[in-house]
Amino acid sequence: MGFSDYMLSDSCRQSAGSELRFDGGQAAPVAVCNPGRLSVAVADGAQARLVLSHGAGCCSTVDVAVGDGASLSIVELFVGGRSTMRIAQGAASRVALTSVVAGDGSAEYRTALDGAQAECDLGCVFLAGDDEHAQVKIRVEHNVADCRSASTVKGVAAGRGEGRFEGMVYVAPDAQRTDARQTSRNLTLGDEARITTLPQLEIYADDVKCSHGATVGQMDSDAVLYMRQRGLSEDAARRLQIEGFVADVVMRCAVEEAGEALLAELNAKLERL
């Protein structure tokens, strides 16, 4: 059972090129396959959940407007495809995103924090198998004071795969007391694999907390040894480690029910790496 099927079983299917409005009260996730051009509006104070799935060859543009005090959880899965999502957040709104790019695919997010006290938490995973190209781009704009953003992006590249993360945190003049964090963690699993990570900051205000961290590394060999000593095969131990590496993003899935389906999709992908 695929990710989108799983989600569709208890929600409505939307065709491409449509509009979604959440006026409150609707808590169940809405799953959209290959959304094409989609615009989503969450009314002031409303809560909503959105699940999107992208397949090979599809190219989507999603515009999301989150009203004052509204909250939106988004889950996206890419088994191929490209998408650009533009999110505009009102005051005291909250967006939580979990996105997985499994294989070829490109996920791009442009979040504008336009109202004070807006918050966003973005969690992304990309997995590039042999000859695949997976990328995640995130731009978070702190346009006003007192907003918080956190992005965590985990990437894995195997075989001759190529994974790429481009991040940008922009802090506008006068966007004081901004709290912006950006983390990029990556694994390369082969000598032909390639990881590129570019976590950028552009800051025009002085009273801000901005941090970014990026790592590219290998698996902890002591941990593998330890697991093997407990009877796991080396392959199993390594896989378990990689699973653990990406799972913590998925575990905090913005739409809880989708988490397991995402994990299943990820593990299936990891099997094939």
Next chain:
Amino acid sequence: MLSVKNLHASVGDKEILRGIDLEVRAGEVHAIMGPNGSGKSTFASVLAGNEKFTVTEGEVSFLGRNLLEMPIEDRAREGLFLGFQYPVEIPGVTMANFMKMAVAEQRKYRGEEPLTAAEFLRMMREKCAVVELDPKMTSRAVNEGFSGGEKKKNEIFQMAMLAPKLSILDETDSGLDIDALRIVATGVTKLKTADNATVVITHYQRLLDYIVPDYVHVLYKGRIIHSGDKSLALKLEREGYDWLINDYKE
């Protein structure tokens, strides 16, 4: 030495000090006690010149000069020392360097010759001993990674270095275990002379076992509502503040 008359101060629209009167003479030790939020730390900050607070009324003279007109650093150079409740971390700046600059500025202000490097080092070693501070600490960055006890010892070490006329110790006992408390208090006592004065701000009587006050004041809602001798501290320890503050509750 210090004369405070009808001191009012506020932060934003909120009035915190509402008419404090206090006289401190050379050779005296004053303790200021009072429940949380009564304005004790604000009083200390205002005397030091913290610009977060606005003085709206009243007068403060220090060694015959109008204290309120002086910038923070001149108050310090005149001999007013504030032992911070929460000493601030300054990454990368060593204690030794920090103190060297502070001592040099003070001497310059007073028209004294600068110390030679050797004199300064000797002075630093001596003063470390006063608070049983490991001289190695002076090569570490100011308060960075110091434990609670180390930070407070470090405040008293700086007090020893700067030999102030008036020391205001803001909750210097908070967060200290009994050994550190003894060391800090003994340090303060050693630094006591007939020419200087100390104002101890504290919650607990236990510090006053070591630093014996001549006067104890109770601060409540921004005013000194009661003063007495050291027996007052003991009474407060036994009976709490209720008997005093009932009259002032709104």
Next chain:
Amino acid sequence: MPEIEKNIKDKEIIERLEEGEYKYGFTSDIETETIGKGLSEEVVRTISQKKGEPEWMLEMRLRAYRHWLTLAPPTWAHLTIPEIDFQDIIYYAAPKPPRKLESMDEVDPELKRTFDKLGIPLEEQMALSGVAVDAVMDSVSVKTTFKQTLAERGIIFCSISEAVREYPELVRKYLGSVVSYADNFYAALNAAVFSDGSFCYIPKGVRCPMELSTYFRINAAGTGQFERTLIVADEGSYVSYLEGCTAPRRDENQLHAAVVEIVVERDAEVKYSTVQNWYPGDKEGRGGIYNFVTKRGVCRENARLSWTQVETGSAITWKYPSCVLAGDNSVGEFYSVAMTNNFQQADTGTKMIHLGRNTRSRIVSKGISAGRSQNAYRGLVRVAKGAENARNYSQCDSLLIGDRCGAHRVPEIVCRSRSAVVEHEATTSKISEEQLFYCNQRGLSTEDAVGLIVNGYAREVLAKLPMEFAVEAQKLLALSLEGSVG
């Protein structure tokens, strides 16, 4: 103090801080021989001829010039660069007389005074401090000290023009081997018209007994400076090289496009330290030096190259001292403090290219922005295929002073090795009110407190400088903050 008054005071402090006058803003009046403005093949030939260069050198210049014609200035940096008219620049200026000097007495007294004002210890005290200086006044080396001591050990330290004449085989072997003329626009320009610079060769197994130092100084008005430095540390050798810059006040922008090439052979070690204090322009953003520099070193097996820079000057800085870690077990380091004030712009950082196995690199970058300046760190850590067990650790911090400046970080990591570990961390901070209050309470003026805190922030980098240089750099950082309220 009431809130408003305090805000005014803060503002004053920040504004005065921005006004810190440029200490070395004077010009010296020296008779200078120049050729006309503009660049053409003919000009390149003239430069080469004036310097009495061999044919092969002229060929190198012409190749570079022809390539340069096909290039356009790079635009990817976070910089706003006014259009530069490359035909409006004088490409050659030499102080007269360009003859060989045996002692200080022969040096133009005016020139000597300039050096003295800068505090360059060119005379006998040099012997005591153990520093050999190859002082570059505009474009031709005037005086080299300690040549004798160095010569005893077989160390060559001379102007690059001299090296072209005296050691052609070394120069031919290494010049352009690390920074090719095709590398970038400014490197091509430099290769075509470079006027002078320093050459340093440390023979196999020799430890250079003193810090080698070159003071650069721009003088003749409207003269572009195109310095070329080539340092070769042969197998197992060691050298610490210091470069310090000050320049006189100018209203007109001056272009400076230097190239520094370093070859660190097997088991050798080179430390390259820079304190850069070119005239930054006035507080309105007028004038100042454009500093577009290409610096790169290549490390062979077990070699180590360490760049340390303190950048406080220039109107525009475009500079990325880099390490190509070609040999196994080689180590690259980059320690940088870049301070910008008023309308200064800096886009600086490093590239660490890991090619060999077990290569290690470390980056510590401390940006300080004040006034309306823009300060960017741009870095690249590239781990190539086959660079097994490569390690990199980068730390890039920003300190912002005032709310009208900008701080930017562009750290790129490209990794193609399964066994590499690359780590990058960055933080942003400001000088807190609490820190200032604490320092004030101990009797320090706000100005001193700011200087102290900034130096503390930069300490990790300053500690990497040779002692005398560190003191100078500390002064320079404080100097840039001069004028703030007491």
